[in-house]
């Protein structure tokens with residue numbers, strides 16, 4: 060996983076609530092067995108018309124937002140399914156951070172596993188950043204994860220917080236599995252405790 | 265532990281392997297269900313790192329999302345769409361390579377992962393259950409802590425049989441009183457989402473309680489817990505009781521004999537202690553719930569079938585008004601329009617929300633000796649091969665086919681556009697599934713979520729209809 064330290068990039072405004080995972084990546088594109096290549100299907104129904112041509116009115120079809128690395132949206136971003144194809148599609152497009160008032164739980168979690176930083180900020184701050192991002196010449200925002208601030212084009216800094224462990228893993232690009240395997244002895248001890256428990260049956264096929 | 269605990273607290277505490285300094289817990293997972301869509305990249309990750317599946321014996325895999333709803337006897341080779349076939353066959357290869365128990369398409373026990381887990385006794389009270397699928401919340405009906413995870417976490421569970429998790433907050437949803445005649449668990453679920461909103465449960469695990477919940481059979485409880493994720497909750501659960509134990513007894517993978525009695529003794533302890541604290545409580549009068557349906561493109565856009573669409577001009581919040589306008593335009597409905605009488609093109613009875621035998625019976629009761637309206641395509645898709653067998657033993661398949669419904673084989677079917685069963689642009693569907701997002705059932709499709717009885721009634725009249733008219 061690519062570490063996330065600071066990111067200075069173009070921010071695309073998407074002032075919508077309840078951006079669901081079917082919007083981010085429709086189900087018909089989930090039939091892949093790879094993690095990459097989904098960027099061209101990101102927001103497929105919003106980005107392309109029935110003939111497959113780009114819809115000029117969609118933000119990610121406009122310059123400079125085609126090169127956006129940050130997305131700013133409204134409440135409940137990423138609601139719906141658990142599909143990790145949603146963060147994969149965002150990442151493949153080039154999005155490394157999403158700012159919104161709140162996120163659906165599974166999507167929020169999935170972002171961290173893929174080196175994407177989801178930032179929760181109050182709605183008023185999101186709207187402020189959406190206004191900044193909408194002036195395309197100023198669309199560049201800076202996110203400093205070490206210091207946990209978003210820097211506006213005028214230099215003002217907006218603080219945010221991320222849970223310590225998640226921040227640590229993101230800053231260093233750490234793989235969860237490797238870390239968990241360091242707790243092998245505790246896992247084995249737990250299994251031994253449960254060996255005779257009625258709540259740990261074994262499937263016999 | 266002396267302070268009074270909720271059901272969630274008790275299951276959580278029993279599964280914490282270790283608590284890390286920042287409060288994140290390493291949580292042991294008792295059951296991992298795997299399907300073809302969210303697992304290929306996880307197995308690929310294991311392979312790349314040279315890792316094994318730690319506890320294949322606690323893992324069960326089945327294909328469901330891509331599976332066509334016909335020709336199951338011919339197995340995965342009969343899947344016509346190459347990318348769907350590749351995904352299913354990739355799972356078939358992975359389960360062999362990693363030694364994971366597997367139910368192939370041609371097996372009578374194949375079905376939607378959330379239907380077969382409880383049906384086979386693979387999902388039991390008190391367990392932690394995960395699957396790379398958000399509707400894993402379904403299994404909470406048994407009194408388990410069951411939640412959906414992403415593919416990276418699927419890989420994490422395969423490799424370690426644990427997950428890194430932070431405790432959830434507790435939300436008690438109490439439905440008091442009794443549901444009225446013709447009102448079902450689906451209506452209860454929709455009414456709750458309408459009341460608390462699609463983000464109302466974010467960060468929480470919902471515990472459903474109250475007389476109206478206790479009175480539900482297990483199928484109804486699964487319908488209710490299934491849709492917890494549509495309220496944004498991580499999971500939903502119901503404390504196990506006699507209804508639960510009677511359901512679990514005798515299932516193929518459930519404990520047997522003396523082991524079952526010991527299990528029940530433990531499961532009886534999984535009730536909230538007197539004085540247990542919930543972070544939030546929501547109370548709903550079950551007697552006030554009418555048959556519900558959605559009119560818009562998220563599951564909180566619900567009204568009773570006797571109601572009308574909202575008027576955006578009457579909405580003070582401009583963002584909300586704009587959202588209502590967008591939803592009405594997508595759904596081709598007008599402000600203040602009565603829902604009853606709106607013509608439908610397709611009726612879909614199925615999905616992990618409503619495809620159990622009880623759902624089949626409820627729909628058949630309305631279909632019996634009636635005809636599907638001309639021009640309407642109506643599909644009935646049992647949730648598993650075993651549900652299909654049971655329905656056929658009861659003669660329900662004949663009731664459906666004589667009425668003009670299609671009787672299909674088990675799978676996710678028209679719940680999402682990943683297999684041949686899809687809406688075409690502009691089609692309006694009365695659907696017993698759980699998501700009405702734009703394009704969910706196929707690009708440009710329009711979805712009204714409702715109960716099996718309401719769906720069957722819509723098939724007969726060809727329009728959205730109050731199913732109580734057929735009582």
Ligand code: SF4
Nearest residue numbers: 399615616676679680
């Ligand atoms: S039936 Fe629908 S919601 Fe349920 S697992 Fe299948 S696709 Fe997901």
